[in-house]
Amino acid sequence: MALVPRTIALLCFCRTVSGSIIQRQRRRLNALESRVLAQDALLERLTERTADLERYAAKEFEVLHYNVLANHSGTNMLPWFCYGANVTKAEREEMHQRFYAPGPDGMKQERGKGWPRWAVGVLSPERIAAVEAYNDAYFRWENRCERLYQAVRSHHVGCREREPDIITLAECDCYDSFWRARLAQGGVDSTWRK
Secondary structure (H helix, E strand, O other), X not given: OOHHHHHXXXXXXXXXXXXXXXXXXXXHHHHHHHHHHHHHHHHHHHHHHHHHHHHHOOOOOOEEEEEOOOOOOOOOOOOOOOOOOOOOHHHHHHHHHHHHOOOOOOOOOOHHHOOOOOOEOOEOHHHHHHHHHHHHHHHOHHHHHHHHHHHHHOEEEOOEEEOOOEEXXXXXXXXXXXXXXXXXXXXXXXXXXX
């Protein structure tokens, strides 16, 4: 019989402990429920604010960075170009070796390494003339400036043609003589920074 009161006392203790655990869990659940409701209200306000902003602001903007190739580099008469001569891989490698070969002082002898010296013996005179003709037709500034402008003002992103909102130009050494006026004609404000 002495066991019965102990068992009853133990059961009462367990009920009290489990009751307090359940109460704590309920309080915690109520607190979490309050936080979820507050976050739900905040999310609703942010969703409304985003909808308001989307009505008045552009959803995206386009940035284009384009290397327009400085005039001193804008030549077909470099070994990595040489368009118009159907240069093979082996010929290109040979022209690269000759182009980068140091002069007597260990440095490059002159800008462009003296075209067509490094190409003579690799390309025939007719092919050298083809490289020069391609240079005149496509690389001279007068012949490429408008093509560059068109490439900068509208470019392809996937299958869509886009007009960029922000344009940055690398190697832009003709800003004052071409880009400033041409961009202004197209309705683009521009600033040059070196």
